[in-house]
């Protein structure tokens with residue numbers, strides 16, 4: 001263990017030590033530096049985004065995810081377009097400026113239906129709309145952008161092509177990366193990210209994940225620990241390590257200073273103060289779950305998701321209290337990415 005730590009983002013040995021997270025001095029120095037950088041750019045304001053998980057039906061078979069096609073232990077639901085638009089109104093009425101619409105890859109939501117939902121939300125609420133609904137052809141991303149969607153989140157999940165193929169049978173990293181390129185080319189703010197601690201993932205893989213984020217110049221980066229879901233083929237695997245996740249959050253803040261980085265639900269699920277730790281390591285966004293209470297419990301990507309028994313509108317107040325206790329203020333600013341303004 002060292003007593004001082006020097007941060008050098010171009011030194012591979014430093015980066016490897018950072019992703020191993022075994023030196024408490026290094027961990028602390030890194031996270032404090034990242035928080036200081038975040039303070040310079042975003043202050044103590046934390047941008048809030050309302051998350052609506054509108055369908056847990058999915059045609060994909062991602063080995064880690066509780067929504068994967070083969071899981072018969074969850075009750076499937078699909079909100080109607082009317083209910084989604086109405087819920088976006090609730091999110092707006094609570095003060096949010098941004099709504100994130102997330103779902104499994106549910107074929108019922110055809111392009112015209114999705115475009116109609118986006119158009120109606122834009123017209124009726126004026127919210128900034130972020131989509132997180134998976135892979136589609138270029139033309140679909142383009143049509144949704146033209147319908148008014150502003151941002152798109154699609155994690156690359158892991159930058160190791162072999163590991164990617166193993167976790168997503170029949171799918172490739174190359175297709176995922178093509179989608180990310182399409183999203184960028186359509187003019188969305190681009191969000192991506194990865195899971196930390198996937199079975200078979202190495203420290204080198206994590207460094208490659210960082211390289212990819214920098215190459216993509218992501219506007220938003222969501223990362224979180226892999227959490228083993230007992231209803232999936234990865235049942236019984238070890239969960240990701242929170243110290244590693246926190247060091248990666250800090251590295252991402254230093255590498256992409258103007259990016260929006262959420263303290264993710266997965267981080268908060270692994271530890272009750274996970275959100276605060278994420279913010280203290282350089283995150284600047286929180287996404288309270290605004291999915292209606294009757295279906296919220298069924299959007300089970302991984303176990304121990306927090307606050308599932310609460311009415312989402314209550315979570316919004318709870319979120320603000322937690323932020324204040326941690327020395328932050330909540331912000332309903334639309335919170336556009338500052339990454340592209342970085343020198």
Ligand code: SAH
Pocket residue numbers: 064065066102103104105132133134135153154155157194195224225226227228229266301302
């Ligand atoms: N269908 C959309 C949304 C996927 S769910 C899409 O493809 O983008 C959102 C994210 O949850 C995923 O991108 C994945 O990184 C994360 N996730 C899923 N299962 C998980 C698990 N067991 N542990 C941690 N994160 C998980």
